[in-house]
Each structure stands twice: as C-alpha cells, then as structure tokens.
Amino acid sequence: MIRAATDPCADVRRGHLRGQGGETRSTPARDEELSRAVARAQEGDESSFAIVYRLVQPGLLGYLRGLVGDEAEDVASDAWLEIARDLGRFRGDGDGFRGWTATIARHRAIDLLRRQKARPRSSGFEYDMLELPSAHNTSAQALETISTEEALSLVIGLPRDQAEAVLLRVFVGLDGPSAARVLGKRPGAVRTAAYRGLRKLAAQLGARGATDEGTATLGESR
Secondary structure, X not given: OOOHHXXXXXXXXXXXXXOOOOXXXXXXXXXXXXXXXXXXXXXXXXXXXXXXXXXXXXXXXXXXXXXXXXXXXXXXXXXXXHHHHHHHHOOOOHHHHHHHHHHHHHHHHHHHHHHHOOOOOOOXXXXXXXXXXXXXXXXXXXXXXXXXXXXXXXXXXXXXXXXXXXXXXXXXXXXXXXXXXXXXXXXXXXXXXXXXXXXXXHHHHHHHHHHHHHHHHHXXXX
C-alpha cells in the first residue's frame, strides 16, 4: 500500500476543494457515517437515504461533469434511480458504496454517449468514453486554492487515464483499488495515472501563480 507521504491523492483527499460559492467542500472522509446511513437506508429509513445522497452526490456530480459536461445532473438523476432501486443488493462499506455508485454513474454516462454518438461536449478528455473498459503536498495545496469549477476545467484537460483517475480519487474520494475496479484496471496503473495527473496540475497552477505574481509586481512598479 502506498504511504501517504508518497501519494498526492491521499494528501488531496485529506484536504479541501472550494465550491463555486466560495465555501469549503471536504473530500469524502466520513465513510463510517456513510456505512451506517447505507445500512439504515437498506432497512427502509428514508431520512438515512437523504444522508447517503448528501454524502455521495457532490463527488459523483463532479465526476460526471468531467465525463459528460452539462449533462451531468441528468445522468446523476438516472444513476440515483438505479441506486435506489438496487440499494438492497449492495454489500460493503462506505468506500465500497462510493465505488458502486461511481460504477453505476459511469455506465449511465457511457449509455448517454452511445445515444449521442459523440464525445463529451463540454469535456477536454482526449478520448472517446465508448472505448473504455517535486513536493508531494504541492498538488493538495494548489487544488485547495481554486474553485471546484476551475479544478474540473484543469482536470479534464489531462490525458484520458490521468483525468479519470484524478476525478475518481479526488472528487469521488475512492482509494486506488476501488477506483481501479470502477475503471477495470490494475490499482497500480490507476495510482500512477492519478499521481502523474496531480503533478501536472500542480505544475500548471504553479506556473499560473508565478504569472499572476509577475503581473501584480509589474502593476505596482508603474
């Protein structure tokens, strides 16, 4: 298992991304609460299902925005209908539930793209979804300073394997093995892709920060 000190994804998951309204959105870290809520929801407790939705939906929606852009909310709605219908069949903990819901959402996204016979219209992924089966703290610190919308716009510009790995690990909050199961890949390949993607994001944000600082200094000197 990768140590946290050498895993930028783990650093990011312990950090935060700022929401579009400026609020701080924690990455998923309350799997025990989610596990309890799922168990109660499976027994028919509607209020617990609402808790499940609250804990899972933000990350799931961010993931889908990276896949299908403006269609994300519609796809998420379809996914939740299936999640609610099949909830009794789920077996596992909170992290497993996030992986299960991400898999369902991904299938619904692929269904949409098949119907459209087109690539994601608002996404920068350099691949067709239909073909799918430094300082390590720098990436975490960099992502904490930007909004969710900005982060998504940067992530979807990464190469295909890196982009989806980052979306699953940072936005959905899955660990390496869970993300690998969603993608049908080896955990090591997903960890490597996420690591490289986060390093690229950190480099982009660092370059942008340097440009902004230089512009501000130039303005002060005038």
